[in-house]
Amino acid sequence: MNWFEAVPALLVTAAWLLVPGVAISYLVGLRGIAAWGLAPMTSLAIIASTAVVLEMAGIDWSALAVLVVCVVVVAVAGVVGFLLRRRRIFAAEPDPRAVSVAGFVGLLPGMVLGMITIVMAIHAPDVLNQTYDALFHYNALAYIQDSHQASSLTLSTLGNPEVPGVFYPAAWHDLGSLVMLSTGSSIPVAANLVTVVATIIVWPLSCLLLARQLFGRHVGALAITGTLSLGFAAFPWDLLGFGVLWPNLLGMAFAPAALAIVFTVTRWVADDAIGVGRGWLAAVVAVVAAGLTHPNVLFSVGVLALFPIGARLGARAWELHKAGKTVRGIVEVVAAVLFAGLVWWYTATTPAFANTRDQYWPPFETPANAVGDVLLNATHRHEALWILSIVVIVGVFAARREWPILRLIVAGHVATTFLYVLTAAINRPDTKKFTGYWYNDSHRLAAMLPITAVPLAVGGILFIAAKLLARSAEGAEAPTGWRARIATTSSTTLIVTLAAALVVVTGGLYPKDREVRVTAGYAVPYPAQLVNSETQEFFQRIKDEIPDDALVAGNPFNGSAMLWTLADRQVLFPHFRSTQSPEQDLVAGHLDEVASDPEVCDAVEDLGIEFLLVGGGEFRTSDIKWEYYSGLDDPGSAPGFELVDTDGDSKLYRITACDIPSSDSDG
Incomplete structure (x- = not known):
């Protein structure tokens, strides 16, 4: 089987991830980037929840059953959207069509580059992944196929009646089984197709939504986000070869969208496309989707969310102080800090996460080298992405001068760097209270870095373009009317040109590094393979x-x-x-x-x-x-x-x- 023959099944896979979510998004009033960026997360929440409910109800897992549930949920969303359409809870102006088109068209180059990497690293859609975790994921799909049950409450035992079941997030397996049931694809093909869609569609869309909330209706920013999102090897490419961590990859693919929701409800957005009311509803969906796909996503987004939440608490306390309610502001901040501390202490000590916390991976470099790896986007001693890394660093300066909202992103990037250094260079018993949620694994933590690196890279290119335009316009009067429109078009053209130059100079955003990371899970030499x-x-x-x-x-x-x-x-x-x-x-x-x-x-x-x-x-x-x-x-x-x-x-x-x-x- 070749990749061309797999295109119909690939489209079906994308449809499962997009159609239910997009339908619900549009019915509750979302449009454009916001509607499509939230769609995969919503679809996964429906699919994985359906698996749990069907098994509890004694109904076999099937594509038809899931379709029926999707239709019912979409109908309910339509009723809710109709009843609340005129209320402020759903207030948010849809983007002009040009804004959405720029973002969606900007996804295409990245998707092409990403698919080229997939084809070069995974030569055919039925090639087996020969890694440790792949065996469980493959046989989990086989179990679902035979038992017609796909619940996260029972999947862990793979049908072994001799041992009690424990919770295991099954959204990836639920989706993979739907691909098998609706296309007739084999288990290896279904696994690879789900992974491809998560990599080249879900992740760029999710990054695009985060950029939309951070940069507003900035056409230039949205036009380059999709392509830049696939240039960072630590995610999604590293998780295609290491582990192999397919459920983790699928969950982290929508992590930027979940973070965009956090920025929405904390009101740190340049120009809101979601609305605070819809944001709270989306937050509930995000928790369900993350919990049933991979709880790692909850911890990762939780770390990055500390900064917009903390900043909002600080801003509110300052407003209360100016209104003469200083004590109330202090009480709210202290209560929030105590709550966060108790949650952290519970998760850091509860036996429920003991197996996760107690995993050990030996350090492999010094703290200084680990920091250098992050700065150069060369985690785990891979190729240094020099030019792309410089653009990210420029984005840090953009956060200081041109885009203050990015300061919260910079803070998140620094926090992730700290956690990565703990795992890559230290990894002692006392560090597990911070890194145990990620199995004390540097690969899982490195996967968080592109969530913040992508918007920083976008900000870096915007900063460079702004400086070039300012220098060329020195001494000229500020443009107005049609001249202003021309200036805006010129700005967008320059931004896209800079991004294109970055792609060209790096040979396609460092394709060899991406390919090497993916190939590690597929090109395993015999006899170390699972099966030849x-x-x-x-x-x-x-x-x-x-x-x-x-x-x-x-x-x-x-x-x-x-x-x-x-x-x-x-x-x-x-x-x-x-x-x-x-x-x-x-x-x-x-x-x-x-x-x-x-x-x-x-x-x-x-x-x-x-x-x-x-x-x-x-x-x-x-x-x-x-x-x-x-x-x-x-x-x-x-x-x-x-x-x-x-x-x-x-x-x-x-x-x-x-x-x-x-x-x-x-x-």
């Missing part, structure tokens, strides 16, 4: 030799777990570190003793295991968890196993040991 092409062919061959309802045991580290994804045959161990029952623990360590140990045989019968699959991969051979699966090695000619099929190191055995007693008694 020969193993994939073997899985397709043995699919007909395994009954549809059979359960297959195998060591996930040698690739056997991918049988569920690639051949739709359920495996006992669908991930490397899944929580297991005592019987499953026994099978993992002692299946090779099934002919001599009655307890193992009892466990095999209770669990319904019929086959053992031995793969040829050697994924993460240094992982201590390999020992846990020691009973699933190739049994060779050991009693209790019958060789069904083989291809090199890949072998399929039928477990016959537990049939022996019943056969003897019948005779």
